[in-house]
Amino acid sequence: MTHTLHTEDLKLAYERAVVIDGLSLRIPAGEITVLIGPNGCGKSTLLRAMARLMKPQSGAVYLDGQAITQLPTKEVAKRLGVLPQGPIAPEGLTVRDLAIQGRYPHQRWLQQWSEEDQRLVEQALAVTGMQPFADRPLETLSGGQRQKAWIAMALAQNTPLLLLDEPTTYLDLAHQIEVLDLLSDLNRVQQRTIVMVLHDLNQACRYAHYLVAMHAGRIVAAGAPEDVMTEEIVQQVFGIACRIVSDPVTGTPLCVPFSRRAVTARS
């Protein structure tokens, strides 16, 4: 069964500061959707709302056609997993214990370690390459390993939908590519629907099937990276001039921004 996620006429606000008003978005099932946009454009807020971490002032997020806030939160957690930005693990928690936490929505007090629990936890540790560190406390690991431990938790939750807010922040380039390749594999091999916020436009173009460009709480363009990543749209969304060329490695759009210095040098 494929699961669907969409928003209708969503209005999101922190106290009285309205961030998003009247936003409708349909997440394509079985694909990778990437949200991009400048700081403060509302992309993280939108992701939080889609993960029911934030209640809309009006409008709604629909999971499989039902308003997400009307569904029992534990039921949602069986279909939709979320990894917020920069989570901090408590002291002393080991990687395996964290991964086991991902099984929470599937467990009860006397059913805490079924064969499926065990299989999925070990699988999550294996896929993320965290098995050698499974018994280490998170605070003894590097930033990249820690992020992979959190992803292992989200994987153990075994949800067809996975929402991630900037999963590559604070990671060096090698770890960024590693994490994104891992998510891409999950999408391809296990057909999971992935929605994530990314800052790097070129990585967004490489990994997204569906690219959503946001500015000031509104969707400026959405579609295949080739259609969205144009010089006009980058100008409109980020307010910078750029040239779009073809990524020499993947053939996807590659955004090369002008800077004041480069422009001066040319003229």
Added chain:
Amino acid sequence: MNSWLVLRRERPEISLRINLRAVLLLLLLSVSTVVLLILTTSLGEVVLPLGEVWRALVGQDAGPNTLIVYTLRLPRALIAMLVGWALAMAGTILQGLTRNPLAAPDVIGINAGASLAAVTLIVLNSSVPVTYVPLAAFGGAFAAAALSYALSWKGHSSGARLVIVGIGIAAIAQGLVTLVLTSSQIIQVSKAMTWMAGSVYGRSWEHFWPLLAWLCVLLPVALVLSRDLDTLHLGDAIASGLGTRVERQRALLLLVTVGLAAIAVATAGPVAFVGLMAPHIGRRLVGARHGVLLPVSALLGGLIMLLADLVGRLLFAPIEVPCGVITAMIGAPFLLYLLYRSRGV
């Protein structure tokens, strides 16, 4: 290295993953508790051989030993143990909820609130029978915690805000305690100071039974809620994402914490640092999963209280040092050590 025992049954469907090291540790701690209980009933101003203790306990002794063992030492030791359990569990839950390793029941104003109510009662109205002091302390603890929770509410609750507001409430209550103390008679002040040090001196069976009854309710509830405490310990966003009903479960857990801390303070006064130390030692021994951490810290807290009371009784016998003074003497350096260690993070 940990080894695990996996328990699975089809009907009724049960599957558990049991940490063998934790089981072993729980056994060890239980045995230590029993040994210490026996030692406590035998040691003191009058040292009784274990045989005499036994005879007094089973009622074969008609002499003064029955009075010493059964009426004086045993209920006092049991109360010290249960107070330690309650304080340690309260501290464990609070540290998990606030994600703050320095949190303890004192932090959200529970002890200060209890002190204010109890001291006011002791000092201002000496005609009120002493049996009302625990009730006042209990009420004060709940009032302070409720005030902290209400003032830190901002559309939703937050562990961090609760700690900050709680520290404020505690400071105000402490200030009021000082005000009450400085404006009253010296005899009553000394009575109040003794209560505030935290002691199980002179506690007997009539204090034991209500304490036991409360714990019989609160300890199982805490264990049932331990899975939610595990997810809340990862932060609100992660907990919600995993399907925990954050506000409801946090409110329930806080209620359990306040109940545990309040009954402890009502029984023994504000004994310091047990709720801080026990969870830390526990986490070092069995990790951060609360299903095992809660019972392990509880037993550790009981041991700390029993030891503190025993040392306090023996150190300068026949003069007694309140166990709260002893726990503060160990606890203060412990807190400094924790601060020192967390400095680099």
